Amino acid sequence: MERILVVDDEADCQKVLAMYLESQGYRVECANSGIEALSVFENVRPDLIISDVMMPEMDGFELCRNLRTSHLGQFVPFIFLSGQGETDSKVKGHKFGADDYLVKPFQSEEILAKVKAQLERTHRINAEIVRLLQTATARAPQPTVAAVLPGPPPLPLTPAEERVFWEAIQGYTNKQISQQLFISPRTVQAHLSSIFSKLQLENRAQLVRFALQRGYKPPQN
Numbered sequence: 001m002e003r004i005l006v007v008d009d010e011a012d013c014q015k016v017l018a019m020y021l022e023s024q025g026y027r028v029e030c031a032n033s034g035i036e037a038l039s040v041f042e043n044v045r046p047d048l049i050i051s052d053v054m055m056p057e058m059d060g061f062e063l064c065r066n067l068r069t070s071h072l073g074q075f076v077p078f079i080f081l082s083g084q085g086e087t088d089s090k091v092k093g094h095k096f097g098a099d100d101y102l103v104k105p106f107q108s109e110e111i112l113a114k115v116k117a118q119l120e121r122t123h124r125i126n127a128e129i130v131r132l133l134q135t136a137t138a139r140a141p142q143p144t145v146a147a148v149l150p151g152p153p154p155l156p157l158t159p160a161e162e163r164v165f166w167e168a169i170q171g172y173t174n175k176q177i178s179q180q181l182f183i184s185p186r187t188v189q190a191h192l193s194s195i196f197s198k199l200q201l202e203n204r205a206q207l208v209r210f211a212l213q214r215g216y217k218p219p220q221n
Helices: 011-023 034-044 060-068 087-095 108-139 159-168 174-181 185-199 204-214
Strands: 003-007 027-031 048-051 078-082 100-103
Touching: 003 011, 003 034, 011 027, 011 108, 027 034, 034 048, 034 060, 048 060, 048 108, 060 078, 060 087, 078 087, 078 108, 087 100, 100 108, 108 204, 159 174, 159 185, 159 204, 174 185, 185 204
Parallel strands: 003 027, 003 048, 048 078, 078 100
Antiparallel strands: none
């Protein structure tokens, strides 16, 4: 289940947006300010952030700037959802590194479309990174005397979970995995939740990094 961090000091707006996103199948964490959001981010590592601009202690612009200058936050999709609809505010938001900017009041269908688009874009980027690394490995010249290197340790997963693992690290969405393995999306999500728990990971991005850093590669058919 992909996790979204909603940052807004307006309790009603925060609650409405969180309830709507949860009804669409996302796990939602909330923060009332930029400073609180940074603390939540360190503990939760969300897959996407939706933030207001005007907030106490630290506004949304400063929050976005802080994340974009950090190693872990530089690639997390960031959407501003603000009552400030002036062009200058929108330009400033993008300048600080936001991926999108919506103006309140918003249509629920629009914010959902923006969220899905940003998450799909993240999946495509992860899949392309995996593909490029696999291509570079395949093209690398082989040494005349091959050194015997230990392979990665066996995955602590069931056969069904392992099949989902190989598909997920290639960047496929739950729907695509469901179609390729002939199982329901709900079953895919259940396997992913178990995989994250067993490998002590939080989300798909961490799963891809885990596979790359430890040398796990999908089996060749």
